[in-house]
Each structure stands twice: as structure tokens, then as C-alpha cells.
Amino acid sequence: MKTQVAIIGAGPSGLLLGQLLLRLGIPNVILEAKSAAHVLGRIRAGVLEQGTADLLREAGAGERMDREGHVHEGITLAFDGRQQRIDLKRLSGGKSMLVYGQTEVTRDLMAQREAAGGMTIYEAQDVQPRGFLGDRPRIDFMREGEHFTLECVYIAGCDGFHGVCRQSVPAAALRCFERVYPFGWLGILSRTPPASPELIYANHERGFALCSMRSDMLSRYYVQCTLEDKVADWSDERFWEELKRRLPPAVATTLVTGPSIEKSIAPLRSFVAEPMKFGRLFLAGDAAHIVPPTGAKGLNLAASDVRTLYQVLKIRYGQGREDVLDRYSDTCLRRIWKAERFSWWMTSLLHRLDDDPFSRRIQLADLDYYTGSVAGRTTIAENYVGLPYEEIT
Template sequence: MKTQVAIIGAGPSGLLLGQLLHKHGIDNIILEARTPEYVLGRIRAGVLEQGMVDLLHEAGAGERMAREGHVHEGFMLSFGGRAERIDLKGLTGGKTVTVYGQTEVTRDLMDARAASGAQTVYEALDVQLHDSDGPAPRVSYTKDGVRCEIACDYIAGCDGFHGVSRRSVDPGRITCYERVYPFGWLGVLSRTPPVDHELIYANHERGFALCSMRNEMLSRYYVQCPLDDKVEQWSDGRFWDELRARLPEEIGARMVTGPSIEKSIAPLRSFVAEPMRFGRLFLVGDAAHIVPPTGAKGLNLAASDVHTLYKVLCERYRTGDVDVLDRYSELSLRRIWKAERFSWWMTSLLHKLDDDVFAHRIRLAELDYLAGSQAGRTTIAENYVGLPYEWRD
């Protein structure tokens, strides 16, 4: 087989890139090691920046999101027994975020790709990249016991943190920066109405908590927990009691509880790999960077990578200018590091990092200052709704 762009990974970033390229007449094939059902079974957050919302519409996959997604004009910061609202729309000139689950984003992109007739190969095993530095890169894989190969112009590695794309790069050519946090998030999904119509981020002396949602009758809640905790240690009753304890009393009192339908503990890390281009291989999304989920940036950063890569590839095929490809890594990393900073800052500000009471009081003082400052609230809001996309200086 032959194509212009071989895309490794059929998660949201790979599917979104494939759909955008297809709409601009750039042929592409997506390879995915798992089944469609497995990909859709991944439970992830879904707070979408305005830039990603616009990009999904551009890709022709935003119609259901527009009907069923929940536009949020603000969120709550809880600390010291009080709750302060951050007015996203008012502080950013009208920008908002949309709550729409990553599973639903993936489903919509899968449906859009199927309707377009573009090719996706699921259960493509033992994927290997060949000659990605040369003029004729190839990708090989095994499907139904048969070894297959795709010749292509470029390879987009959208296969996540543990994927083959980054691992195929000579370690001497890539620099990785990482911070692993000494706690995790215990997340619970329940068929209950959300405690509030907007998200609540809570700082408490017992640890961080987050009240989120999927829709009017599906809530997603999190509490900070020790990294070595096991899900089996957390009964539903223990979880609800702990969550209530970390929220202002009036908010906890109106919380509707119920049986969990999914419960998991996720570690937190910050990670960046530089550069993001190696010859004709481009790293995209989690293949190049991870953020702690506190700032709601993971999926959105992948979308901004996709935006930059699809723009430079369109320019390259439209004009023949191969030099434009040099801009991908630099422009992507500029935005990535700003999002990494915001996610790290939010994580440091809202979590219990140790048993140092002085440090906890300092965090409360900072939250109090930010909540009482127009400039402080604006800084939070501008970063939360997402910094502007760019692909040219």
C-alpha cells in the first residue's frame, strides 16, 4: 500500500488529524493496535477548549457535540471552606469551555472517518517504522497473521506515551523532561446528577478534590489519594464521605450519591520530549507530552499539535515548501511548555504535597490573593480556556 501520511494510533489525535487531512485532499491511512471497542472503552476527561471545539467542527465531527455538549462559562475554586467562581467568559472576552467526554469525541471522529471512506486498520500488530529519516519512509505491521507494509511521505506518531513512535527514535536524538507526582487521583463515575452545573476544584487540608460531569445524570468525581492505594480499599461509602469532607459544607450537603459504575486510580506526571520531529516522523499528543489532569490540558494539547501539523502539511503539499515542516516542533513546544507550566502550577496549588502546615497556609494565601485579584482571576481564566493556536510567527 501507499499513502501520503501514515498515522499511528486511532485515538482522538490520530482520528482528528486524519479527518482534517482527508478534508484537504491529503491521503492518509490510520493504524491502530487495538479494536474500536477497546479504544472507545477508555475512560477519560472531556473539558474541551474553544480551539478544540472549533477544530472538531472544521473536521466535520462537531454536530453531536454542539447538541449534547455542555458549554461552561466558568468554574469554582474551593478553599478554606469557601467557593469562588472564575468567570471564564467575562474574563477572556467571551471564551468558554465545553464539557463533552473524550469517548464521545472519539466516537464522533470514528463515525466521520467511516462516512468519509478513509481507511483505518484496527488490530494492526507489531507496528514498525522504517527509514523515517530518508526520502521513502515505510510502516510495517501484521494483520490477521499477514505482514503488510505502507509506503508513505510522512509518519505521524499519535500512539500515546507507551507507543512505538517515540520508542523508534534513537535515544541520543531526543531529550525527555519528567516530573512524577507522589500521589494519584481516585476517580469515580456514577449515574447521579452533578453537584453543581460547573466544575469545582477544591483545595483542602485532607487533599485535592474535583467535581466534574459527563451530562445531567452522569457525574465524574475525584479525590487525591496515596499512589500506593488500591481501588479495593475504597468502598463507595468511603469515597463519598471523603469527597464531602473536602468540599464546603453547603456543597457537600446537596451532593446526590449512588453506586459507582467505574472506579480507578490514576498516577500523575508531567512529561515533555524534545524535539517532536525526526526527519519525516512527527510526534503528536501523548507520544510527546503528558500533563497532570488538573488543568484539563491533555486532550487539548493533542488537538493543538494536530492543528499545527495539519496546517504545515497542507502548506507543504499546496506549495511544495518542505521548509515549513521545520516549524512544527518549535511552534508546538512553545504552547506545550506554557500548558505544562499551568498544569504543574494548578497541581502544586491545589494538592496536598506533604504534611507541612506552613506550606498549606501559603497555598491558601495564594488562592485568597488570586480570588481577590482581577489580574489573578484573568491569568487563571486565560490559561484554562486555552492559549491561542498558532502555526506561523
């Protein structure tokens, strides 16, 4: 088997890259360890930066998103008995966010790839990228007991934090930075109307809470929990009671509750691997970095990587310039570290960090300052909607 670009991972970043390349006429094959049903079953983020939404439109996968997605022009920070709205659109020069579930993004990209005749090989086992430090990269894999080799010119590692691509890089060539947070998020999905038309981020002495949504009748809620907590410890009744305690009374009294249709606990971490290019192997998305979900940056940062890789490959195939490939890693990392900083700051600002009353007072002072200052609100808005992309020419 031969192709130009081999993409490992059929999540949204791999599918998005594959679709963008197909529209340029650049052949590519996607390898995925799990089944298509398993990939669609992953419950993930659903808040898209305007740049991410624009990229999905460029890939031809924006029609349903534009029809069913919910434009959000602001968010609310709740703390110390107050609610402060951050006017994202006004403070960021006209940008907004779009609420549209990652599952739906994946579904749309899968449909577009099938319609375009792109090849995706699901349930590919023992995937091994080889030769990427030289000029003849290939991927060996097994499927249904048979061995295959996929020869290619470039490899895109879009296979997530636990994927094989980063693990295949020589350890001496990689530098990793990590911070693991001493708490997690307990999240539920329920077929109930959202608590608010826009997201509410709550700082409470009992811990963080978030009110989000996927549609007019599909809500996503989170509460901060310990790393020792188990999903089985949290009945629906206990979750709703705890969520109400952490929300402003005006929101809690009108909250519509119902049976959860999904419930899970996610630990929080910050992680960056440098560099993101090794010969002809490019890391993208969670394969290279993880952010806490507090700043709504995970999927959006992956899309940013894909956009940069798409740009350099477009120049490589359109102009025959290989020098541009060496700009991929540094370009991505400049934006990644700014997003890491914002996600870390939001996490530190909104979560219960310890039992120290001094820390609590500092948080409230920080929130009071940033929400009470036009400059502070602008800083939040500019980072939340996504900093500008860096163009490559």
C-alpha cells in the same frame, strides 16, 4: 500498501488529524494496535477548550457535540471554607469551555471517518516505523498472522505515551523532561446529577477533590489518593464519604450519590520530549507530552499539536513548501511548555503536597491572592480556556 500520511494511533488525536487531512484530499491510513471497541472503552477527559471544539467542527465532527455538549463559562475554586468563581468568559475575552466526553469525541470522529471512506486498520500488531530519517518512510506491521508494509511520505505518531513512535527515535536525538508527582487521582463515574452546573476544584487539608460531569445525569468525581492506594480499597461508600469531607458544606449536603459505573486510579506526571520532529516522523499528543489532569489540558494540548501539524501539511501539499515542516516542533513546544507550567501550578496549588504546615499556608495565601485579584483571576481564566494558537504561514 501506499498512502501519503501514515498515522499511528486511532485515539482522538489520530482520528482528528486523519479527518482534517481527508477533507483536504490528502490520503492517509490509521494503524491502531487495539480494537475499535477497546478504543471507545477508554474513559478519559471531557473538558474541551474553545479552540479544540472549533477544530472538531472544522473536521465535520461537531454536530452532536454542539447538540449535547454543555457550555461552561466559569469554574469554582473552593478553599478554606470559601468558594470563588472564576468567570472564564468575561475574563478571557469571551471564550468558554465545553464539557463533552472524550469517548464521545472519539465516537464522532470514528463515524465521520467511516462516512468519508477513510481507512483505519485496527488490531495492527508489531507496528514498526522505519526509514523516517531518510526519504522513504514505511511502517511494517502484522495483522492476523500476515505481514504488511505501508509505504508513506510522512508518519504521524499519535500513539500515546507508551507507543512505539517515540521509542523508535534514536535515544541520542531525544531529550526528555519529567516530573512524577507523589500522589494520584481516584476517579469514579456515576449516573447521578452533577454536584454543580460548573466544575468545582477543591483544596482541602485532607487532599484535593474535583467535581466534574459528562452530562445532566452522568457525573465524574475525583479525590487525591496515595500511590499505594488500590481501587479495591475504595468502596463506593468510602469514596462518597471522603469526597463530602473535602467539599464545601453547601455542596456536600446536596451531593447526590449512587453506584459507580467505573472506578480507577490515575498517577500524575508531567513529561515533555524534545524535539517532536525526526526527519519525516512527527510526534503529537501523549507521544510527546503528558500533563497532570488538573488544568484540563491533556486532550486539548493534543488537539493543539494536531492543528499545527494539519497547518504545516496543508501548506506542504497546497504550496509545495517543505521548509514549513521544520517549524512544527518549535511551534508546538512553545504552547506545550506554557500548558505544562499552568498544569504544574494548578497541581501544586490544589493538592496536599506534604504534612508541612508552612506549605499549606502558602497554598492558602496563593489562592487568596489569585482569587482576590482581577489580574490573578484573569491569569487563571486565560490559561484555563487555552492560550491563543500560533498561526503558521
